[in-house]
Amino acid sequence: MKSITLTPAGRRPLPRSRRTGAPLDVELARLAKALGHPARVAIVRLLLGKKECVCGDIVDRLPLAQATVSQHLKVLKDAGWIQGSIDGPRVCYCARPETGRKFLELAQALAAREEEGETS
Amino acid sequence: MKSITLTPAGRRPLPRSRRTGAPLDVELARLAKALGHPARVAIVRLLLGKKECVCGDIVDRLPLAQATVSQHLKVLKDAGWIQGSIDGPRVCYCARPETGRKFLELAQALAAREEEGETS
DNA sequence: CCACTAAATCGTATATTTACGATTAACGAT
């Protein structure tokens, strides 16, 4: 049997549909990436614990400049971790529980592979 | 212009130890960041489902060059998600279940923090 | 109107990530 031996750039068939990346992998990666910074974890935790929080209070609790915190808030908002609503001159942020739930779901589904064929 | 060096409204004491970042936040962020790429999620899932896997098989299943996959494997290894052992001319990778467990723990602790400020 | 505050955005500098081809190192077999 000849070794087609993958030419430098030539790949093999590529089994199933890992070609585009499984949607669930992409989704979990997206949420994980957004959470992948200590400041953002702190923000999410803060919001989950308080139900709501004015932006300024978040800034006060982080050792970061206002612009930087705002940037982190944007990342979390874009990923669906939090949402903000205008409240007079301020912005009131709160966590989106369904995102936390989905994140946990996906993470558990990932870890559940570990049990495959071992315990029922 | 303002001459006082205090930040706009004058920072408050900075609550507990958000100064350096709570250790658990840093840990969760570290694990999440390492998982924050679809290819790496795919790798972890693959390994959790197979118990072990030769590096080449992983490369074959991803639409990425060998060097790139190797880089992703390094990220996961450095973060403790996986480990590799030399097996002749190949390297056999497997997932570290305790890391998956810790990740879930931290994520659940985050989501469950409906009350209270902090533990540690 | 003007001043003040709150938060987003701009501009920018630096650092990290991601991807790849090329090379190297390590191993088994010839």
Add this chain to the structure above:
DNA sequence: ATCGTTAATCGTAAATATACGATTTAGTGG
């Protein structure tokens, strides 16, 4: 020792991420 295979590493280019000061936008109150 040489060959072929496997996987890490090197070197590099492009894209993102991180952080900050400065500015802009928006709302409140005088």
